[in-house]
Amino acid sequence: DTAVSQTPKYLVTQMGNDKSIKCEQNLGHDTMYWYKQDSKKFLKIMFSYNNKELIINETVPNRFSPKSPDKAHLNLHINSLELGDSAVYFCASSPQKLAANSYNEQFFGPGTRLTVL
Amino acid sequence: DAKTTQPNSMESNEEEPVHLPCNHSTISGTDYIHWYRQLPSQGPEYVIHGLTSNVNNRMASLAIAEDRKSSTLILHRATLRDAAVYYCINSGGSNYKLTFGKGTLLTVNP
Numbered sequence: 411d412t413a414v415s416q417t418p419k420y421l422v423t424q425m426g427n428d429k430s431i432k433c434e435q436n437l438g439h440d441t442m443y444w445y446k447q448d449s450k451k452f453l454k455i456m457f458s459y460n461n462k463e464l465i466i467n468e469t470v471p472n473r474f475s476p477k478s479p480d481k482a483h484l485n486l487h488i489n490s491l492e493l494g495d496s497a498v499y500f501c502a503s504s505p506q507k508l509a510a511n512s513y514n515e516q517f518f519g520p521g522t523r524l525t526v527l
Numbered sequence: 528d529a530k531t532t533q534p535n536s537m538e539s540n541e542e543e544p545v546h547l548p549c550n551h552s553t554i555s556g557t558d559y560i561h562w563y564r565q566l567p568s569q570g571p572e573y574v575i576h577g578l579t580s581n582v583n584n585r586m587a588s589l590a591i592a593e594d595r596k597s598s599t600l601i602l603h604r605a606t607l608r609d610a611a612v613y614y615c616i617n618s619g620g621s622n623y624k625l626t627f628g629k630g631t632l633l634t635v636n637p
Contacts, residue, residue, distance in 0.1 A: 414570075451612070453571065453627035466624060500570045513559060516625065518570030 414519035416501050422525045423491055430487045431522045433501030441514065442484035443502040444476060453500070459484050496526045531615045536632040539605045547600040547631055549615030554595050561616040561625065562589065562600050571614065574600065610635045
């Protein structure tokens with residue numbers, strides 16, 4: 411199936427641990443994103459990568475480090491997890507290079523529910 | 528961030544049309560109007576987008592006011608599978624950086 415996939419689907423861990431969430435898209439898209447949806451259901455962009463290059467970094471603590479080994483993958487590593495990091499994290503991708511006047515429909519993955527105890 | 532205003536919730540009956548309103552009074556001339564929806568326990572899903580003219584696709588229609596300060600997403604025949612949170616997004620000059628608001632929770636009654 412062509413899609414945006416994330417692993418794991420659920421992640422439960424203790425405060426202070428380091429964890430990673432993986433994202434892969436087989437749509438041939440150039441741009442990938444990470445979003446965070448908190449307990450109040452607000453969905454906020456965290457990062458965007460275009461062809462392995464960081465494009466958007468939205469005031470996210472530096473405990474969060476995205477890594478893009480190739481344009482089909484964008485992984486999210488989180489150091490020293492805190493209670494407030496508990497949320498659902500969504501990966502997304504869009505087909506084209508980022509440009510002000512081009513339209514980019516975003517395709518979202520199923521989400522990873524992170525619970526920090 | 529560009530702001531949109533939507534009702535918190537709306538209710539519809541199955542097989543009836545649904546009109547979901549959105550106000551985006553601070554929209555600028557080159558900003559797209561995007562609509563996404565999020566079904567329960569799933570990631571957001573693109574519905575439709577527009578700039579100035581009304582738009583139709585297989586999922587919905589988008590009616591944009593002449594002054595572009597408001598728009599309406601139209602689902603022509605609601606089904607139970609359309610129950611979701613619908614987000615109207617005015618991306619404020621950045622057509623790739625989506626900022627989601629609270630959205631409208633649509634309930635569809637059988």
